[in-house]
Amino acid sequence: MAIVEKDEELFRNIVKVEKVNNGFVISNDEGTTVIEEDESKERDCKSIKRMLYEVLEKIGEYGSKHDLERVRIIVVDQNEKEIE
Numbered sequence: 001m002a003i004v005e006k007d008e009e010l011f012r013n014i015v016k017v018e019k020v021n022n023g024f025v026i027s028n029d030e031g032t033t034v035i036e037e038d039e040s041k042e043r044d045c046k047s048i049k050r051m052l053y054e055v056l057e058k059i060g061e062y063g064s065k066h067d068l069e070r071v072r073i074i075v076v077d078q079n080e081k082e083i084e
Helices: 002-012 045-058
Strands: 016-020 023-028 031-036
Touching: 023 045, 031 045
Parallel strands: none
Antiparallel strands: 016 023, 023 031
8 A cells, every 4th residue: 555655646747748739737736837938939938937846836846036046947048048
């Protein structure tokens, strides 16, 4: 019985990201989030960034400004200058 409970705990943090024609669908056992892309752009980096942050939040690794270290996702232009 303990092995089954352990396996159930592992599956709680599984996050599924599905690329759909107008954005991303992100889901886990806590719910589903839809992130829409700006279809006027060839590549909508803002929606990709939002999708990655949503994944971090769903696995409990979003972090705060008070953490000694945290993951930060940035978008850069062709000259590697941070934008947004």
